[in-house]
């Protein structure tokens with residue numbers, strides 16, 4: 001069997017799906033402007049000089065503007081106190097031009113991230129990290145859902161349709177990916193297992209799954225023979241490893257080439273889940289803006 005025969009139709013192209021989603025959001029923004037005369041706005045707050053965070057914030061700002069929404073960027077020095085950051089969040093909470101607020105993590109050590117995340121008004125919490133939104137997701141209420149797991153769910157539903165009754169294993173239990181992912185799958189009537197660093201025989205847990213979501217942060221930890229024949233694999237991991245010749249490359253948490261022959265469908269890294277995160281941030285901003293204005297969410 002040649003490589004093309006093995007990969008044919010199996011690769012879930014998150015980059016293309018995210019581009020389509022961003023186009024639909026831009027159309028909806030134009031429709032809101034035409035019918036209701038307002039433009040949703042997203043405020044992104046960056047504290048300090050973390051190089052990765054600077055790239056994320058730049059990309060978020062650019063894609064927000066490309067969608068036709070307003071982008072408000074707030075860059076604060078590394079020495080910013082928690083009180084100063086909370087004061088900015090308070091101003092943004094009260095600003096009617098700002099429909100969504102995102103404070104880029106990680107924050108400098110003098111600032112308690114949970115205190116800041118919980119200071120954002122839950123209805124403007126487009127990252128979905130506020131304890132109220134976590135509670136709404138857990139109890140089936142109408143909240144805002146964390147962007148990365150939301151992106152994973154959209155890719156899964158696009159590929160598989162109805163997820164009812166599927167056995168899903170989520171590897172990782174972080175508040176930003178693993179737990180909300182498990183909750184979303186439960187809401188879709190999957191039978192969900194959450195695995196973590198203390199799980200006994202992770203390989204066996206994965207082999208039982210129709211859907212494997214890997215959100216661990218360990219390069220290629222999930223091996224090919226952990227994947228049941230025909231299972232759908234969503235790889236959230238982003239790991240930079242040595243590629244030889246003094247170069248580096250990005251790989252996921254799943255050994256992609258090994259998993260490919262087993263999987264029915266699989267997301268690549270890069271180009272799978274990654275591009276979905278900002279697209280879902282824009283979706284959340286649009287959703288938040290419509291709810292705040294009492295307009296039906298498109």
Ligand SMILES: NC(=O)c1ccc[n+]([C@@H]2O[C@H](COP(=O)([O-])OP(=O)(O)OC[C@H]3O[C@@H](n4cnc5c(N)ncnc54)[C@H](OP(=O)(O)O)[C@@H]3O)[C@@H](O)[C@H]2O)c1
Pocket residue numbers: 148171172173174175176177178195196197198199202215216217218236237238239273274275277
């Ligand atoms: N836009 C995106 O695509 C996007 C967004 C967010 C994150 N990510 C990536 O996704 C990955 C996970 O991110 P995160 O924030 O969820 O990470 P995290 O907070 O570090 O959580 C990692 C989870 O993996 C579990 N784990 C660690 N070692 C394990 C092992 N040997 N076996 C089983 N489980 C193990 C941990 O278990 P314990 O709880 O027991 O410690 C923990 O629950 C990272 O690579 C990150 O870069 C990508």
